[in-house]
Every structure is written in structure tokens, then in C-alpha cells.
Amino acid sequence: MSIYVNRETKLVVQGITGATAKFHTKLMKEYGTNIVAGVTPGKGGETVEGVPVFNTMREAVKKTGANASVIYVPPGLAADGILEAAESKIGLVICITEHIPIGDMINVKRYLEDKETILIGPNCPGVITPDECKIGIMPGYIHRKGHIGVVSRSGTLTYEAVHQLSELGMGQSTAVGIGGDPVNGTSFIDVLKGFNEDPDTHGVIMIGEIGGTQEEEAAEWVKENMKKPVAGFISGVTAPPGKRMGHAGAIISGGKGTAEEKIKVMKAAGIAIADTPSTMGKTMAELMNK
Amino acid sequence: MNIHEYQGKELFRAYGVPVPRGHVAFSIEEAVSHAKELDSNIAAVKAQIHAGGRGKAGGVKIAKTHEEVRTYAKELLGKTLVTHQTGEEGQVIQRLLIEEGVDIEREYYIGLVLNRETGRVSFMASKEGGMDIEEVAENTPEKILYEEIDPLVGLTAFQGRRIAYGLGLPKKAAKQGVELFQKLYKLYLQTDASIIEINPLIITREEKLIALDAKLNFDDNALSRQEGIRGYRDESEEDPKELEAGKYDLSYIALDGNIGCMVNGAGLAMATMDIIKHYGGSPANFLDVGGSATRENVANAFRILLSDENVKGVFVNIFGGIMKCDVIAAGIVEALKTVEMNVPLVVRLEGTNVDKGREILANSQVEVLSAFSMDDGAKKIVKATKSPQ
Numbered sequence: 001m002s003i004y005v006n007r008e009t010k011l012v013v014q015g016i017t018g019a020t021a022k023f024h025t026k027l028m029k030e031y032g033t034n035i036v037a038g039v040t041p042g043k044g045g046e047t048v049e050g051v052p053v054f055n056t057m058r059e060a061v062k063k064t065g066a067n068a069s070v071i072y073v074p075p076g077l078a079a080d081g082i083l084e085a086a087e088s089k090i091g092l093v094i095c096i097t098e099h100i101p102i103g104d105m106i107n108v109k110r111y112l113e114d115k116e117t118i119l120i121g122p123n124c125p126g127v128i129t130p131d132e133c134k135i136g137i138m139p140g141y142i143h144r145k146g147h148i149g150v151v152s153r154s155g156t157l158t159y160e161a162v163h164q165l166s167e168l169g170m171g172q173s174t175a176v177g178i179g180g181d182p183v184n185g186t187s188f189i190d191v192l193k194g195f196n197e198d199p200d201t202h203g204v205i206m207i208g209e210i211g212g213t214q215e216e217e218a219a220e221w222v223k224e225n226m227k228k229p230v231a232g233f234i235s236g237v238t239a240p241p242g243k244r245m246g247h248a249g250a251i252i253s254g255g256k257g258t259a260e261e262k263i264k265v266m267k268a269a270g271i272a273i274a275d276t277p278s279t280m281g282k283t284m285a286e287l288m289n290k
Numbered sequence: 291m292n293i294h295e296y297q298g299k300e301l302f303r304a305y306g307v308p309v310p311r312g313h314v315a316f317s318i319e320e321a322v323s324h325a326k327e328l329d330s331n332i333a334a335v336k337a338q339i340h341a342g343g344r345g346k347a348g349g350v351k352i353a354k355t356h357e358e359v360r361t362y363a364k365e366l367l368g369k370t371l372v373t374h375q376t377g378e379e380g381q382v383i384q385r386l387l388i389e390e391g392v393d394i395e396r397e398y399y400i401g402l403v404l405n406r407e408t409g410r411v412s413f414m415a416s417k418e419g420g421m422d423i424e425e426v427a428e429n430t431p432e433k434i435l436y437e438e439i440d441p442l443v444g445l446t447a448f449q450g451r452r453i454a455y456g457l458g459l460p461k462k463a464a465k466q467g468v469e470l471f472q473k474l475y476k477l478y479l480q481t482d483a484s485i486i487e488i489n490p491l492i493i494t495r496e497e498k499l500i501a502l503d504a505k506l507n508f509d510d511n512a513l514s515r516q517e518g519i520r521g522y523r524d525e526s527e528e529d530p531k532e533l534e535a536g537k538y539d540l541s542y543i544a545l546d547g548n549i550g551c552m553v554n555g556a557g558l559a560m561a562t563m564d565i566i567k568h569y570g571g572s573p574a575n576f577l578d579v580g581g582s583a584t585r586e587n588v589a590n591a592f593r594i595l596l597s598d599e600n601v602k603g604v605f606v607n608i609f610g611g612i613m614k615c616d617v618i619a620a621g622i623v624e625a626l627k628t629v630e631m632n633v634p635l636v637v638r639l640e641g642t643n644v645d646k647g648r649e650i651l652a653n654s655q656v657e658v659l660s661a662f663s664m665d666d667g668a669k670k671i672v673k674a675t676k677s678p679q
Contacts (some may be wrong), residue, residue, distance in 0.1 A: 207557070210560070
């Protein structure tokens with residue numbers, strides 16, 4: 001078992017004819033992901049890495065039965081890509097694109113309120129269930145099949161955590177990057193709920209960062225509901241206030257969203273916090289062996 | 291992106307939000323001539339810098355005569371103003387806003403900002419105008435009125451009325467208020483603003499609402515479609531290194547330590563700073579090269595890092611995903627062809643195309659201390675920058 005993606009996932013790549021999308025389409029296929037279609041307006045009828053390209057999502061879904069999409073289109077067009085995917089009734093949309101205007105994401109979030117579609121991201125590395133399905137931009141070789149769920153706002157810190165787990169012999173059930181934007185689709189709580197109900201997930205690592213209050217809300221939820229051990233890490237202890245640390249959402253404003261506050265609330269909820277980013281795996285291992 | 295108060299007021303005027311008459315001045319003579327044109331009993335001389343707290347720091351003066359305008363303009367122009375938002379180094383005043391005086395009956399606070407919890411724009415208002423709104427939110431949260439805006443319908447008239455009545459505006463002003471609030475939301479939406487704050491919004495004895503201040507901030511991600519807003523950019527208000535980094539699509543923030551960091555991904559970049567600190571070192575910067583950086587961008591990043599005189603060592607920490615390790619390695623090699631490197635360099639590479647990247651470094655003339663993990667790299671660079679050279 002796993003969450004979000006597995007062997008049954010039939011993927012469509014939105015913006016498949018772009019250079020980044022082509023490169024990762026190749027890597028995803030090599031990993032074993034079942035890519036059934038690509039969409040680029042005006043490029044219908046072409047193929048990329050043997051994958052048929054369609055002009056619209058509706059057509060791609062109708063002709064191939066795709067049930068998930070990944071978006072690599074440029075920031076100014078990405079919001080429309082999410083809307084198009086949702087309108088085509090696809091179950092899961094994973095948006096890799098960074099720098100989407102916040103105003104666009106406010107509209108997207110509203111549009112998705114009464115839709116069945118789940119959005120992961122934007123500005124995220126994607127989702128992987130090791131040995132079954134890799135969607136996004138993460139390096140496949142660091143993952144091992146296993147029982148730890150990973151959820152993170154940061155792409156590269158997800159890789160770091162996964163790498164550490166694999167080196168310690170602890171595989172992953174699914175690793176989910178929820179993205180670094182202030183307005184996003186799936187939250188920490190959504191993913192934690194999924195892991196809580198997934199019989200193959202035995203423990204979870206949750207990686208947060210400064211800005212917003214998603215980590216605090218998730219910690220409250222963990223305290224009340226989580227049946228499995230949770231380890232955590234928050235980056236940005238040394239980040240100066242008022243500065244946007246790369247991610248649009250990573251900013252301490254008005255004294256809110258500090259790493260100290262998040263760590264305090266997470267510890268109070270029984271989450272084991274790693275002292276440094278290089279001990280995330282070790283912290284999880286110690287927790288699982290208790 | 292930040293803009294100046296006088297630019298914000300230009301936008302207010304364009305959207306029909308009343309502001310006092312006024313002009314920007316770049317020199318003492320301009321300041322005096324604008325004051326004469328205003329023909330007002332009193333004139334405000336307001337320092338224009340991209341930071342709040344100007345009033346408390348002495349950046350806003352009230353002049354009763356044209357001679358006083360001259361005196362204040364002379365005092366302020368070229369002066370370094372230090373407010374609670376500028377940091378110790380302060381900000382040099384290069385522009386002044388010369389504005390007519392207005393009769394203030396009462397002051398209010400108005401703000402539009404993204405509410406990250408709901409993913410919607412939140413309209414905030416308070417009777418505690420002129421006060422630091424963060425303090426009000428902290429100490430007396432009940433004094434702030436909130437309206438969440440549904441993007442489907444925008445700020446509705448009934449929400450506007452709720453705010454107007456909540457603030458206790460007199461009947462005539464309440465009607466004007468509802469229109470004003472809706473105009474502000476329209477401005478927020480159409481310019482891709484991320485913050486609009488009026489502190490204070492004032493009501494005159496004649497029951498007329500006027501925006502006495504204007505603080506506007508815009509979503510950097512949307513600037514490519516906001517030509518007019520882009521034109522308001524004042525680069526002299528920004529850190530020169532951050533500005534240069536921005537030209538190469540790099541996210542760079544100067545800090546006060548001595549270990550230069552080059553990392554891919556914002557989370558890993560922050561975590562790299564954290565682990566350097568954990569081992570007793572001090573990061574000189576935050577630098578995220580992003581996912582789509584070219585070899586040239588990486589080379590430029592490296593040059594910017596080394597241009598900081600405080601840098602006593604460099605730690606490159608890469609976990610390739612969308613970013614490829616060979617691009618990073620090639621960029622470092624290229625940068626070091628033109629820039630001399632006299633400080634230790636620790637490189638940790640992992641992820642996409644890692645073997646190619648390691649090979650490029652191994653076959654180059656670049657002197658590199660290789661690290662096999664983030665932990666190892668952080669320890670090595672802290673040690674290398676502490677030992678006598």
C-alpha cells in the first residue's frame with residue numbers, strides 16, 4: 001500500500017514538450033512510471049519519449065484513461081493547467097512549477113473547493129512510491145521501498161531525509177512534497193491523514209520550514225489523531241525576520257512563523273525533532289526502535 | 291516588491307481613493323517649489339524610504355512656512371534614517387513627499403493581506419489608527435475587524451458596510467467607506483498586490499475619508515505581467531548583491547557571517563545555514579541557485595559569493611533533483627577561471643547526475659575538499675574557516 005500514487009497510476013504530463021518536462025518524462029519512464037499521455041496545446045499528434053501528445057486535457061483523459069497529471073508548464077500558464085486538469089475530472093494533479101502568481105493560486109484553490117481533484121504543490125518536487133511510481137523531479141535512485149512516510153515543504157530536504165533513511169536501511173512507503181508556496185493544495189494534515197490510514201506506513205517524517213502556521217496546525221492534529229510515531233525537522237532557525245528565504249512562503253512576518261515556535265508546538269505534540277538536518281533519518285530510526 | 295508612499299498614493303488616485311495633494315521632491319529647491327504650489331497653511335515633509343516606522347524615527351516633519359520646508363528638506367535629504375524596520379545600517383533618504391496638511395478628526399487602520407490559513411485575501415480594519423497594527427493584534431485582537439474575501443465575488447457591499455459600521459463611521463462617511471474599501475480590493479486584485487496598508491486612514495471634520503499613508507507591496511511572481519508596477523521599482527533601496535543575484539535568477543540574502551553558502555532548494559539552503567551554526571560557524575549568506583540555473587548562472591553565483599570580503603570559506607551543498615550536479619560542477623570550474631579563490635572550498639554533491647558532476651571537479655584544477663554528506667561538509671567548512679591560514 002501507499003498513498004496518492006501506485007502501480008495503478010496512469011499519468012499525463014502537462015507541458016510535455018518543454019525541455020525540463022522531456023528530461024523528467026524520460027527519467028520517470030525509466031523508473032517505471034506508467035505515462036500514458038502528454039498535453040501541449042498546438043503539439044497534438046506528436047510523441048515525446050514514445051508518449052502520445054494531445055492538445056487538451058479532456059482529449060488526453062478521454063483517449064487514455066489517465067487518472068493523474070503532473071504539471072511542468074511555465075508559471076504564467078500553470079494555474080490554467082491546474083484548472084484544466086480539474087475540469088477534466090482527473091483525480092490527482094501534481095504541480096511542479098515554481099513562481100506561480102499568488103493571485104492565480106487564490107482562484108485555483110477556490111475553484112477546487114467543490115471538485116474531486118486533489119492538488120499537490122505547486123512549487124514541489126512531486127510524489128513517489130518507491131519501486132512503483134515516481135511523479136516529479138526527485139532523483140529516483142535514493143529511494144527504497146519500505147514503511148516510512150515522508151512529507152515536506154522543501155524538495156531538496158525531502159531528498160536529504162529519504163537518502164538518510166535509505167542509508168539506514170529504512171525504506172519509504174510514499175514521499176510527498178507539498179511545496180513551498182503560501183497558497184497550496186494539499187496540506188501537512190491531508191498527507192498525515194493519508195499516512196495514518198495507510199497500513200503500510202509505520203512512521204512518518206514531517207519536514208517544515210519558517211512561515212505560516214501549517215506546521216502548528218498539523219502538530220495539533222497529530223496530538224489528537226495520529227496513531228503512528230512522527231519525527232520532524234524545521235529549517236530556518238537562523239533565518240532573519242522579514243526576509244523571504246527563497247520559497248515564497250518562507251518568511252517570518254510580524255514575529256509569526258518562526259522556527260522556534262513551530263519546534264515548540266511540535267515537541268509539545270510528541271513529535272521527535274531532529275537537532276540538525278543530517279539527523280532526520282537517525283531521529284526516525286530511534287523512534288521506530290523504541 | 292516594495293514601492294514608495296508617493297507611488298502608492300499615485301495608484302490610490304488612479305483608483306479613486308482620496309489622498310492629500312502632494313508631490314515628490316528630489317532636491318531642496320523642488321521641495322520648496324512644491325510647497326509653494328500647494329498653497330496650504332501647513333505642509334508635511336515626509337522621507338520616502340522602503341521601510342515603516344519613519345514617523346517615530348524623525349522622518350516626517352510638519353512645516354508651517356516655506357522656510358521651514360526648506361530647513362526640513364535640507365535636514366532630511368541625504369540623511370541616513372534608522373527605523374525599527376531598516377536595521378542598524380539605516381536607509382539614505384533620497385526622495386521627499388511634500389504634502390498639504392489635513393484636519394484630522396479621527397484615525398483608522400485599513401489593511402488587505404493574504405490569509406495563508408484560508409488561502410484568501412483578508413480585509414482588516416481597526417479604530418486604532420496610527421498604532422502599530424502588530425501590537426494591536428497581539429494585545430487587543432478584539433479591536434481588529436476581519437472580512438475574508440471570496441475571489442468569486444470579491445469584497446461585497448455588505449462586507450464593506452459591516453466594516454464601516456464596525457468602525458463607527460458616520461452615515462455619510464460610511465457610504466464613502468464602502469466604495470473606498472471596494473476600490474482598494476480592486477487595486478489589490480488588478481495590480482497583484484501582496485499588501486495594501488493605510489495607517490492611518492483619517493476622517494476630517496467634514497466627514498470625509500482620506501488615506502494619509504500608503505504602504506503597498508507586490509507579488510514578485512506576478513511582476514512579469516505588471517509593467518506599470520515594475521516601473522515603480524527603486525533599486526537604490528535594495529541590497530546591491532541581492533539585486534545582482536536577482537538578475538541571474540538567484541535567490542540571495544546577505545547575512546553577517548563568514549561562510550559563503552551555495553545550495554539548491556530553499557529548504558536545503560536554510561538547513562545548510564542552520565547546520566553551519568550548529569557546528570559553531572556563521573553563514574555569510576542564503577543562496578538558492580534554484581532548479582533551472584544554467585552553468586553561467588552558477589558561475590555568477592560563485593562570483594557574487596566571493597565578492598563578499600567577509601567570506602573565509604565556501605560550502606557548496608547540492609542535492610540534485612531538477613538541478614543537475616554536472617551543471618553545478620561546470621559552473622564552479624568556469625567561475626574559478628576568472629575569479630581567484632584564496633579560501634577553502636568544500637563541495638558536497640548528491641542526486642541527479644552526481645557521477646558526472648564529481649568527474650568534472652576531479653578532472654579540473656580546482657582545489658576542492660570533498661564532503662560525503664551534509665554533516666561532513668558542514669564540519670569540514672567550519673573547521674577550515676577556524677584554523678589559522
